[in-house]
Amino acid sequence: MGLNKIFIKHSKNTENCPTEKYYPKTVRIPLSQGMGAPLAPLVLEGDEVKVGQKIGDSKAGFSCPVHSSVSGKVTGFSQLLVPNGSVINCIDIESDGNFTLSPDIKKPRFKTKEEFIKAVRESGLVGLGGAGFPAHIKLNYDPDETPVDTLIINAAECEPYITSDYREMIENPDGVIGGIRLVKDTLNIKNAIIAVESNKPEAIRLLTQKLSGTEDIKIKTLKSSYPQGAEKVIIYNTVKRVVKEGGLPSHVGVVVMNVSSVAFLDGYFKTGIPLINKRITVDGETVGEPKNLLVPIGTVADELLSYCKTDTEKTKRILFGGMMMGVCAFDSFSPVTKTNNAVLAFKEQKIASQTECIRCSSCIKACPLKLMPCEIETAYKKNDTDALKALKVNLCMNCGSCTYVCPAKRKLAETNQLAKRLLMPR
Ligand code: SF4
Ligand code: SF4
Secondary structure, eight states: OOSOOBOOOOOOTTTTOOOEEOOOSEEEEESOOSSSOOOEESOOTTOEEOBTOEEEEOSSSSOOOEEOSSOEEEEEEEEEEOTTSOEEEEEEEEEOSSOOBOTTOOOOOOSSHHHHHHHHHHHTOBOTTTTOOBHHHHTOOOTTTSOOOEEEEEEOOOSSSOOHHHHHHHHOHHHHHHHHHHHHHHTTOSEEEEEEETTOHHHHHHHHHHTTTOOSEEEEEEOSOBTTTSHHHHHHHHHOOOOOTTOOGGGGTEEEEEHHHHHHHHHHHHHOOOSOEEEEEEESTTBSSOEEEEEETTOBHHHHHHHTTBOTTTOOEEEESOTTTOEEOSSTTOBOOTTOOEEEEEOOOOOOOOOOOOOOOHHHHHOTTOOOHHHHHHHHHTTOHHHHHHTTGGGOOOOOHHHHHOTTOOOHHHHHHHHHHHHSOO
16 A cells, blocks of 8 residues: 555646746846755846856855846845745846846766766756755765665656646656656666656656667556655655655665656756756636746746736735645745746635544544654644654654644644744754
């Protein structure tokens, strides 16, 4: 039996929508995208910039540079309030509409693993599936300490509405395969498996056709259920290996990469163009014309929603990411970042009031990691850090399945995040 537990309406309304390019008038590029240290700006107000020019970087090892996604002029710096309460500095750029490439862009060349990892860092790649882990750190494991024999390509895309990875596989299957071979061969990884949910038949058909007669990359079709794409879940359901608390996939011989991430690497090593665009799905109840768009990073939601004929009067909630794990934007001027794969717009939601826990155990049955959310909630209310550790709250990946199934409408996943904070060193 797999670790995935719940079934949600897919609402993949855009699965047959080919990706359109969108060209914004302005962009707002955050100096912190995904995991890693915040970056320092490398440009000043009034500077002219070109597409692909590095505009933010840090000397910290656990960081990843950002590049300009348009050509034009830096109009200033703004601050972006994000849902965890922090404030992120952004570089605001007005596009000149020409999208002129930076003359600094050169096709990366490498002979050694070190040169490959350095080039991956310079590309600005963080995990494009949502977690935002810097790719050069993930790929720089020590094969003597943690030998890796399997590269799993995460093509599950289990969140409702989102079809951006699906469109990547359909529109760029050669890029997907090229990127997998690049990583697999450079890092000398024996096996590669594309793990994809069964609700993506056209992608499965196309990749199977492209890979026929070859043995180096396999396709594993997984059940369409949530949260199939969560890292620990997809590892277990693909190769039946368990990543322990505090462990990394490389500890069980696995590296997991998002399907759009490997496709990006294929293009980057052919052209030298860093991560400046993102394929996203724009959809939701109030969106008149749902679409898949390829947008320059930093494009604000307002422009995209208007392009997709959204009823702004009725829109009361804008989500960056999926319905289950996405985050609500404070306003429509929040920008698309490297880790966003959707902008979803919804009407006012009636939120049912919470009642007392009825001890039904639905939350325990729903948890893919076999945690006990109802017990975690009780321990959190008592500030009982020993109990929270014993209940392994730090394993919670915030998938939201427990909250989704709870008949008493307890905010279980949300409480788990607060409980994890309680255990953080002060
Ligand atoms: S406890 Fe965490 S991992 Fe388990 S269902 Fe809830 S949110 Fe998901
Ligand atoms: S699902 Fe809700 S009501 Fe049922 S045991 Fe869990 S917290 Fe209690």
